Amino acid sequence: MKIIIPRIIISKLFEHSLLEDPNECCGYLLGKKNKVEEIFNCKNIHKNPISRYEIYGKDQIAAEKHADDHNLEVISIYHSHTFSQAYPSKTDIDSAVESGWTSPNYVLISLIEKTRPIIRAFNINENKSVDELIIEHDGEAYISPTDSKNF
Secondary structure (H helix, E strand, C coil), rough: EECCHHHHHHHHHHHHHHHHHCCCEEEEEEECCCEEEEEEEEEEECCCCCCCEEEEHHHHHHHHHHHHHHHCCCEEEEEHHHHHHHCCCCCHHHHHHCCCCCCCCCEEEEECCCCCCEEEEECCCCCCCCCEEEEEEEECEEEECCHHHHC
């Protein structure tokens, strides 16, 4: 499986992550089918934003309304990991399954190396299995060289 994210959106993901650092950023990627067309930044209201995220409810409603108004879908939920790899944590996986948000994909940005952020995409299933997606953009296809099964 794959997700198509234009490089300008990838740049905006990196920018949002770096602006919020050391806190985790979060938001939605909107588009059609598996192609991202827009980024919708949200406010992280978690009480411990350095290591967790919780999307502000009004931002969630606004993102869904914007998607509906522009004939778009929520393709992905994104957030950054400021001190860990771009791979869903146990908390991320549990939250996705418990919230019922397993049909959008998840895009994670790692800021372990601030000058070289890493972006990866995943599908989290109801049975808590995690599958990495290939990220395509307006250039060569990209998949992280890290083997996600080693986490």
